Amino acid sequence: MKQTNFNYRVFLFLLLFPCFVFAQNTVTGKVSAENGDPVPFANVIEKGTTNGTTTDFDGTYSIDVSGFPATLEFSSLGYTTVEQQVSASGAVDVTLSEAAQALEEVIITGLGTSIKRANAANAVSSVSAEELVGTTGQTTVDGALYGKVTGVNITASSGAPGGGFALRLRGISSINGNNQPLIIVDGVYVNNVEIPSGLRFASGANRPNEENAANRLADLDPNDIEDIEILKGSSAAAIYGQRGNAGVIIITTKRGSRGKTKINFAQDVGIQVIANPLGLRPWTAQSVEDVFGPDERAKYEAVINARGELYDYEDIIYGETGFITETRLSASGGDEKTKFYVGGGFRDEAGIIKNTGFDRLSLRANIDHKISNTFDVTSTSNYVRSNSSRSFTGNENEGGLSYGYNLAFTRPWNNLFPDAQGNYPFNPTFAGNPVFVRDKAINEDSNNRFIQGLTVNTKILTTDKNRVKLITSAGVDYLSNETYVYVPETHQSHPDPDNPGFIAVGNNNFTQFNAQAIGVWNYNASTDLALTTQAGMTYLYQDFDNVLTTGSGLLAGQTNVDNSAVQAIFQTKQREQDFGMFGQVEANYKDQFIATVGYRLDKSTRNGDPNEYYGFPKASLAVNLANMDFWTVDALNQVKLRAAYGETGNPAQFGSTFTSYVSTTIGGPAGQTLGGLKGDPDVQPETAREFEFGLDLGVLDSRINLEATYYNKQVDDLILTRTLPGSSGFTQERTNLADLKNTGVELAVTADVFQSEDFAWNTRVQWYKNTSEVTRLDVPAFAQPGAGFGTGLGTFFIEEGQPVTQLVGNIDGELQQVGDVEPDFQMAWSNNITLFQDWDLSFLFQMKEGGDNLNLSRFLTDLGQTSEDLETPEGQARLASPTNALRFIEDASYIRLREAALYYNVPSKFVESVFGGNVEGVRMGVSGRNIFTITDYSSYDPETSVNGGAGLSSGIEVTPFPSATQVYFHLNVNF
Amino acid sequence: MKNIIRNITLVGMTTAALFVTSCTFEEVVDPNGPSVDGVQSEASIGQLNELVVGVESSARNGIAIETTASGTMARELYLFDADPRNTGDLLGKNGIGLDNNSFYSTAQWNGSYRCIKNANLLISAANNTSAITNGERNGYLGFAKTIIAYELIQMAKSYGQARVDVADEENLGPIVGEAEVLAAARNMLNEANNELNSGTFLFSLSAGFDGFDTAGTFSQFNRAVAAMAAVYAGDGPGALSALGGSHFNLNGDLSNGPKHLFAPGGNDALNGLFKLPSTSVEDQNNGDQIIVHDSWINDAEAGDLRVAAKSAPRPDPSASLDDLTGTHETRLYGSSTDFIDFIRNEELVLIYAEASILAGNLGNAENGLNVIRNAAGLANYSGDTSAAGLTNEMLNQRRYSLWCENHRMYDMRRYGRSGTLPIDRAGDQVFNQLPVPLAEEN
Incomplete structure (x- = not known):
């Protein structure tokens, strides 16, 4: 109830206010933006004095200057400041152009207020539409922020379409609670x-x-x-x-902004x-026999003879x-x-x-x-x-x-494709057939x-x-x-x-x-x-x-x-x-x-x-x-x-x-x-x-x-x-x-x-x-x-x-x-x-x-003998080392x-x-x-x-x- | 002007004050489950019986992992599955040690103590309600304590030590050695037996306890566990005396005894030791399979029915994992809802034989072993009948009667024979007890 009263008083005040300031050396006018919108609350100051006013909702102002010629300075957040010489009382309309430079940019500091970037006390990162999506196609907002913000650590947890990102600002702030901004x-x-x-x-x-x-x-x-x-x-x-x-x-x-519809x-x-x-381990008949024995060598050779090459399941799946x-x-x-x-x-x-x-x-x-x-x-x-x-x-x-799990143990001479009746074989060396999983x-x-x-x-x-x-x-x-x-x-x-x-x-x-x-x-x-x-x-x-x-x-x-x-x-x-x-x-x-x-x-x-x-x-x-x-x-x-x-x-x-x-x-x-x-x-x-x-x-x-x-x-x-x-x-x-x-x-x-x-x-x-x-x-x-x-x-x-x-x-x-x-x-x-x-x-x-990362995929491919580097001495040396964290840590x-x-x-x-x-x-x-x-x-x-x-x-x-x-x-x- | 500002402030503050005072949040209760405090005073009979279900249900915790882990360590099986540590750590591959912060060391420990905590909460709930008579209370207490003692014995077997005093989670007692754990479990079993003898059951147990579901018949299970604890403690006469009150029957059905029940459903559990049988080379299941250690097949006496009953040849025995393979895979369970025994008459007959050796009654021991042998289709024992000879035979019969039931590793350890177990790959080692989980240091 009180507010109605109050608004009424404000209204009265506003209505009567102009009457009190009637005077001789008055300059009036309208301040507009380039697109024609009025600029409300722009500062209008008589330069070199403390005399000033602001524009109203419609961008209009009225100022009583000490004498002519006077210089009026028009400024507003987000616009470049304009100085205008005025030689006589009357109407002076001004157009302000939007500030293009970052310095004039406005950032949000409180829940209800903003501040010029030039005046901000914090390093607030801003990302514009152009920076975000102006270069290339982006699926998600978090994935689009890479390299555009200081202090952020973005980690893609999955390469799957639709993303999966962990975003951390200035380090970890919680261990079990919410860490996402x-x-x-x-x-x-x-x-x-x-x-x-x-x-x-x-x-x-x-x-x-x-x-x-x-x-x-x-x-x-x-x-x-x-x-x-x-x-x-x-x-x-x-x-x-x-x-x-x-x-x-x-x-x-x-x-939207005022003007022609775009x-x-x-x-x-x-x-x-x-x-x-990553590629296939470059198997040879000898290495197959050394690792898995003569029965597997026979299977390897059968596939090589029939197809001329092994099944590259990494390529087939990914x-x-x-x-x-x-x-x-x-x-x-x-x-x-x-x-x-x-x-x-x-x-x-x-x-x-x-x-x-x-x-x-x-x-x-x-x-x-x-x-x-x-x-x-x-x-x-x-x-x-x-x-x-x-x-x-x-x-x-x-x-x-899981494909990676399946692939780690799938030997490239296992045929996992369905027969003529559409029946998929079991994977003889793991719990699942990745081709079946992909298709079904x-x-x-x-x-x-x-x-x-x-x-x-x-x-x-x-x-x-x-x-x-x-x-x-x-x-x-x-x-x-x-x-x-x-x-x-x-x-x-x-x-x-x-x-x-x-x-x-x-x-x-x-x-x-x-x-x-x-x-x-x-x-x-x-x-x-x-x-x-x-x-x-x-x-x-x-x-x-x-x-x-x-x-x-x-x-x-x-x-x-x-x-x-x-x-x-x-x-x-x-x-x-x-x-x-x-x-x-x-x-x-x-x-x-x-x-x-x-x-x-x-x-x-x-x-x-x-x-x-x-x-x-x-x-x-x-x-x-x-x-x-x-x-x-x-x-x-x-x-x-x-x-x-x-x-x-x-x-x-x-x-x-x-x-x-x-x-x-x-x-x-x-x-x-x-x-x-x-x-x-x-x-x-x-x-x-x-x-x-x-x-x-x-x-x-x-x-x-x-x-x-x-x-x-x-x-x-x-x-x-x-x-x-x-x-x-x-x-x-x-x-x-x-x-x-x-x-x-x-x-x-x-x-x-x-x-x-x-x-x-x-x-x-x-x-x-x-x-x-x-x-x-x-x-x-x-x-x-x-x-x-x-x-x-x-x-x-x-x-x-x-x-x-x-x-x-x-x-x-x-x-x-x-x-x-x-x-x-x-x-x-x-x-x-x-x-x-x-x-x-x-x-x-x-x-x-x-x-560092702990590469435990390597643990699985080593165990399945499918790591791509196992035909090298380095790979074999790793294979012989204990399966502890030191083996899997990588820069x-x-x-x-x-x-x-x-x-x-x-x-x-x-x-x-x-x-x-x-x-x-x-x-x-x-x-x-x-x-x-x-x-x-x-x-x-x-x-x-x-x-x-x-x-x-x-x-x-x-x-x-x-x-x-x-x-x-x-x-x-x-x- | 000043007034206006004051008015704004006043209106704002009044609105804020009204909003703030009207915005009092109610006490928050868990929308997803009953609170623990809710049953700790004046629990109803219904609530007590729900806690009983929780105790029996959680007694299944960790069973599959403790069995495959100890079975792998004792070289009676391998577990071929997605976790490489089953064929790595547990066999000490390339000199690696057992880790005290991995699933094989934590699953059983945490699982058993969850069950023990459920039982302790049941005990305090039963002690703090006026809804039941003293006799009925004794039924709850006797049940809970028997299960606690059973779980403590499982801990002693796997870890060689355990924490006995755990009723107050804020003031846990010390971790004590195997002998002390067994002694405490035996005391608790006796206490529980007295309560069972003067108590009644207001609750029903699952079908796994058919025949053991009254205070009187549950007492037979209590005595069977007491006999088991006694032989583990080296007390032959004590074991023989306890067997008298148990479901031990030299001429009875060897499969008789209380069991863990498994059933499908979100809040139930399945028998994790059942593995899909391989029927052909094409359909061979190597991804999640218990492979029988070749020595168990090779060392078996010809005609031992237990071999064919518990295992079957793999269609493609060359399929290996981590350089390990085996000719047979498990057939111990026929489905994922098959019972797993707590303690069946077959084990009690073996306990009878062991207790008789310990007590010097070698003839009785031989009789007991012959019951087991005959049931397995084997002729009477004809070997060395000295205490040492019969002990060898007793351990051998336990190896075949209790394969893949979490006994072999402890049997080898308590008789100092872990060193005789075979090594399959260069660089492997034999471990005979699991490390106490890292978190116990917290």
Whole structure:
């Protein structure tokens, strides 16, 4: 009720305000952007004085100057500043052009506010649409970020179509909890779960995370994205409180702008092939006899005599050429009141294994509407239907399904092809026939997803000194996922040999809802000092319900779970709520000193006490030396010193507070058996505090930019799942046990090396490293459960004073550090070259130096005697050594040509002569992704993770889906 | 102006205050399973009986791995499957040692102690409820303690040591040696037997316990385990006395005894020792198979029916894994829902023979061994009838009667004969006990 009153008063105030300022020397006018949109809240200052005002909603202003001639200075965030001589009172209209340079770029610092990059106190990485998808075709957003962001470590856990990526910002921030950054798309908190399919019940994989599911960021079409901001550490992400420990990725999708409706059509066609086939062991009749005896030699010779060559099953399974098409159509435009972007894209990608693939249909409608001078509303809607078929890779036990496992033991003289009646033979040397699995077994998922964001901005008060607005927004991310695994009853091995065949049908529903209300008050205390204050509340609700139905003992040829003799159902429910409040004040003194302080309070049902608030403070300062009056070095247009401190949190994983029984039965009634996890009813969130400082330089009007950052991120009260003494009856407990420190350096240099009409060259070099150390551990050092295969083969090992990413193995009875998966440093070098105006050449090299992998695929191929190097003395020497971690540890450094492209912009004259006025522009090009890799690593890809993207996962390899090289042809038409 | 700001602040703060106070989260309960605390006071009979099912169900934990691991180490079988450590570590390939953080060392330890914990939680639940009478309580206690003792004996066999005092997970007792574990198990069995003798069962057990499912008949199982523990402890008279109360019957059905039941279904378990039989060279199952160690075939007396009953020739005996092969594969179980014995009369007759040797009643020992031999289609024993000779024969009969049932490694160890086991590949070694899991140091 109070608010109605209040608005009325504001209205009155606004109505009467102009009457008070009637005077002689008045200049009025309108400030517009190049596209004709009014620029509200632009600063209008009489130069050399403190006299100033701001434009209103319609971009109009009125200023009373001291006398004529006067110089008016018009400035606004995101626009270049314009000075205008005025010689008499009257109307002066001004057009501001959008600032093209990075220096003027705006980045998000709070939940409701943004800041000029030039004034930011944190190293916030931004990735534009052009950088993200402008070079080559991209399947997923995370996969598109390689080499584009400092401080990030991306690991592909699977080469399967549809991805599977682990993204880490500034090192590991949690060992058992969430390590993936919080992802926010247009204000909607989106779900990035990996959804297991239950194929482990057929393959014998140990855990759901060995099933190699994709993470569901794969549903987001990278081509919809306008801009990505990455808040890497706690100091930048503090305002996101207890969901900010692993960093925050803020994604903004494309919007319409005022003016003529633009239509864009794009068509990509491409192929993918295996990037790095390993090849066959070059068997000889003698080596076959030496290894397997005369009977096998006879089989070898029979195949050589009949076919002239062995069966190259690596090529047979992984050697397909996958066809890729992607079609996109979008329209954007708008008028003064309403702007829109509607678009759709369909990507269809076949994998390098027959019957694998990924497709995604994405439809989007983004609408901005200005209801009145007080209210405007934004709606972003995205529907996605995605399907993938990932087949069977990775770890297993006796399932006979995983290709790499099968191939390791398949001798190339085994004929595994079906006979004339279509009957596939059993594999005589392993539990499965990979040709049968490829042709007959299924592992698929499909997703229906709807992501909706809605924001209402209410401008409560606007005066020349004060602007108050209320931003209320809400978002829903609903994901309905179905998984389907089918292993025919004619497959060679079965988890239940009496009931051959297996089907698993998963129905998984994920609902996420978030809402927030933020009040923002901009107060121009004087022309020199501006204060931006915000305060608000956020609420997050997540409801997950996963039901998996499995059947075994299938009717011949039947694929419905109903047609099975033995059925089992598993259900997992998860519901959680977070609530937070925050406030932040930002002060900007003449763009010279920019200081921010803020505080956030959060509670979560995942913590021991769901109603206890945890506080997360932040403070930062940026000093722009080049903006100081004494600065005279013109060549250095920006010299910024910055320092930031912030704290964030991460609540315990769902279920950490419970100690529960699970159901069991023994041929009859239901019973209870201990679940094995000892929960902690008092568990606290993990909290991180980070101090970051850096120096930003802009040289020659920012033709060259340097950004250097050091950070020290301390994570306290890490929640560890550790193995308990089995004699306690529990196998694991989960509680706050340790502290962890990450320190690192990030450097980035961008330069417009040449800027001439016929030759322009822009280059960027990034270099960064992270080092971690466990600084406190309340319990004895232990092997991290679920991250490795025990100390016998090497495992992640949590130990005070050591990196959290170390790998430890049992070597002759002694535990010994054998490696560390953390890279020594990473680098990226990206280049954009424009030749003769119409040709664009770009390429991106990415390098990882150091970081070890445990190559356990090698363990299997050695055992099966199929490793490609076993005809060499080195291979034989390895074969004779003990099968401990030292044997399998390998350096996983690499240099990769990640992206390269050459585009041609068809000259507009030519376009016009062919299409008349119907077509505005045509652009064509060829590109490639993962074009070549230089590495000493002996398997398919130095990037690998047998345990998916969660926790400590990357760096251990067991027969992954091999990575592919992709080549595209692109056509892009603007109407 | 100032007022307006104040108003904004006021409105904002009031709204915030209202929202915050109305936003109190409820206490969170596990939506996916009953809480452990929920049964620790005033449990109902229904809840107690659910815990009984949990104890019997979890007694199956780790059975397949403990049997194949100890059988591999004792060279009575190989496990050909996806995990290379089954043909590597367990045979000490190329000088590698056993690892205390790998599945073969943790599966049985964790599995057995899960069962023991279930039993201990049942004991405290039964002790903290007024829903049952003392006699009924004794039924629960006698059942739980018998199972705990049985599991502890399994630990002593595999690890040569165990932790006995584990009721309070926050204050675990020390790991003690084999003799102390056996002594503690025998005490617990006696305590349990007294409770069974004065108790009644309010609960039913699975069909695996048919004939042993009342307090009175379950006591026979208790005494059978006590006899087993006694011979392991070298106490012949004690074993003979315990056998008197057990289901031991020299002339009875050798297969009689309580069993682990297996059934399909998500919350049930299958007999992991059943392996798909190979029928032809084309369909030969080498990917997940128990291969009989050739010495077991070669050392068998001609006409021993147990060889053909428990194994069958492999269609292609040359199919090897990790340089190992064998002429026969397992036929011990006919399906994945076949029972696995806890302790059957056949083992009790062998315990009777062993106890008789220990007690100096060599004639009785020979009688017992002849019962076993005759049942296997062999003539009466005609060899050396000294204690040493009969011990050799007793161990030999155990080798064939109890093949692939988790006995051979312990039999060899307790009689100091592990060194006599064959080495199949240069560089292999013989281990006769599993290392205590790394996590026990935590």
